[in-house]
Amino acid sequence: MARDTEGTKRRIREAAVSEFARFDPDGTTIERIAGAAGVNKERVYNYFGGKRSLFSTVLRDELAKVARAVPVESFATEDVGDYAGRVYDYHRERPELTRLLRWEGLAFDGEVSDEELRRRYYGYKSAAMSDGQEHGAVTRSIDADHLTFLVLSLAGWWSAVPQVARMLAGPPTEQEHARRRAAVVEAARRLARSP
Amino acid sequence: MARDTEGTKRRIREAAVSEFARFDPDGTTIERIAGAAGVNKERVYNYFGGKRSLFSTVLRDELAKVARAVPVESFATEDVGDYAGRVYDYHRERPELTRLLRWEGLAFDGEVSDEELRRRYYGYKSAAMSDGQEHGAVTRSIDADHLTFLVLSLAGWWSAVPQVARMLAGPPTEQEHARRRAAVVEAARRLARSP
DNA sequence: CTCTTTTCCAGCGTTCGCGTTGGAAAAGAG
DNA sequence: CTCTTTTCCAACGCGAACGCTGGAAAAGAG
Numbered sequence: 488m489a490r491d492t493e494g495t496k497r498r499i500r501e502a503a504v505s506e507f508a509r510f511d512p513d514g515t516t517i518e519r520i521a522g523a524a525g526v527n528k529e530r531v532y533n534y535f536g537g538k539r540s541l542f543s544t545v546l547r548d549e550l551a552k553v554a555r556a557v558p559v560e561s562f563a564t565e566d567v568g569d570y571a572g573r574v575y576d577y578h579r580e581r582p583e584l585t586r587l588l589r590w591e592g593l594a595f596d597g598e599v600s601d602e603e604l605r606r607r608y609y610g611y612k613s614a615a616m617s618d619g620q621e622h623g624a625v626t627r628s629i630d631a632d633h634l635t636f637l638v639l640s641l642a643g644w645w646s647a648v649p650q651v652a653r654m655l656a657g658p659p660t661e662q663e664h665a666r667r668r669a670a671v672v673e674a675a676r677r678l679a680r681s682p
Numbered sequence: 683m684a685r686d687t688e689g690t691k692r693r694i695r696e697a698a699v700s701e702f703a704r705f706d707p708d709g710t711t712i713e714r715i716a717g718a719a720g721v722n723k724e725r726v727y728n729y730f731g732g733k734r735s736l737f738s739t740v741l742r743d744e745l746a747k748v749a750r751a752v753p754v755e756s757f758a759t760e761d762v763g764d765y766a767g768r769v770y771d772y773h774r775e776r777p778e779l780t781r782l783l784r785w786e787g788l789a790f791d792g793e794v795s796d797e798e799l800r801r802r803y804y805g806y807k808s809a810a811m812s813d814g815q816e817h818g819a820v821t822r823s824i825d826a827d828h829l830t831f832l833v834l835s836l837a838g839w840w841s842a843v844p845q846v847a848r849m850l851a852g853p854p855t856e857q858e859h860a861r862r863r864a865a866v867v868e869a870a871r872r873l874a875r876s877p
Numbered sequence: 878c879t880c881t882t883t884t885c886c887a888g889c890g891t892t893c894g895c896g897t898t899g900g901a902a903a904a905g906a907g
Numbered sequence: 908c909t910c911t912t913t914t915c916c917a918a919c920g921c922g923a924a925c926g927c928t929g930g931a932a933a934a935g936a937g
Contacts, residue, residue, distance in 0.1 A: 513709035598845075629869060633851055640839030656828055677821075
């Protein structure tokens with residue numbers, strides 16, 4: 488081991504997240520990632536083996552981050568609206584993850600690496616929702632997994648079509664963000680409310 | 683006029699919609715569009731003046747189509763759930779529009795051509811929601827424009843992150859689509875329900 | 878110190894898309 | 908028919924990104 492190998496890898500990963508989030512799949516280039524990391528592109532190929540593989544790595548990192556940042560145990564005790572609000576906040580503060588997810592959806596057409604790990608992440612959320620239903624805190628009129636997805640959609644669509652959001656609701660000033668967040672929270676509560 | 687000019691333009695537009703929807707912004711090439719249209723790429727530059735400009739043209743076309751296909755007058759008389767269901771159906775049957783919208787959101791970072799026209803489209807929807815609120819058919823606890831956007835998000839997020847939808851709710855079989863649609867309809871009703 | 882191993886980069890040939898140009902082919906005007 | 912106009916294409920030069928290779932530079936082993 489020599490010459491801060493881990494540091495080099497880390498800088499490549501950080502640059503990759505930033506580039507993947509800023510450009511689209513075909514617009515992101517290994518050259519630019521390497522440049523942003525202050526490293527020769529050969530390092531990227533050697534360490535991560537190409538664009539697709541590098542993408543998988545950084546997406547896995549970002550998924551781990553969000554799982555830590557926006558945890559959820561059970562919607563029997565936690566409010567769905569609060570959760571949706573925190574998801575909205577996270578997407579706003581760290582737009583990388585949602586960009587990467589849409590990147591993946593747009594480019595890879597359903598194919599996913601680390602499928603097992605990913606399913607586990609979503610399984611936790613779905614289980615939290617089921618738990619809420621069993622304790623009567625959440626409506627049973629929508630399946631837990633669909634309800635979970637719909638709550639996430641309330642927080643996520645804003646960044647998927649920001650231009651539509653702007654034309655409908657106005658430019659995303661600080662106040663407008665607050666209004667959007669309040670709407671998301673209220674909407675999530677309405678979605679999940681049990682009779 | 684000679685040599686079916688309009689036909690050539692039309693074939694280019696059709697090929698462009700298909701290509702823009704299939705690939706990402708930087709992955710879509712004028713060469714491929716021209717090839718799919720059975721035409722030399724010079725025709726594309728001459729008629730439409732480049733990728734960005736061609737994109738605007740076909741997006742305008744698709745917006746006009748959806749406005750005709752999923753009309754809405756007022757949510758005082760029309761059910762928000764039904765509307766959301768029809769939007770879901772439209773996205774499913776003609777995924778091009780939503781792909782183009784996300785394309786635009788991903789690539790152009792908020793810049794939009796035909797902004798006036800676009801605002802009018804969304805204004806109609808928002809007005810229909812306001813009308814519903816004034817007649818007591820729709821809740822006032824969420825602003826009309828935010829509520830409109832959130833209803834659209836319920837129908838749209840599925841196609842933005844199809845891999846997440848699949849891992850959460852299962853592969854999109856015919857039955858699963860029916861379940862998703864039912865969830866969207868129910869969710870939209872719950873969102874809009876007035877006390 | 879020398880020798881070996883690992884990290885790292887300059888630079889290569891290739892491919893691909895861009896946007897343009899010059900001129901051929903087709904349709905109409907006279 | 909000839910002349911003019913319009914439609915269309917083959918093909919160009921250019922730049923950018925790809926993925927790889929040979930070898931230099933740095934760190935440790937002896």
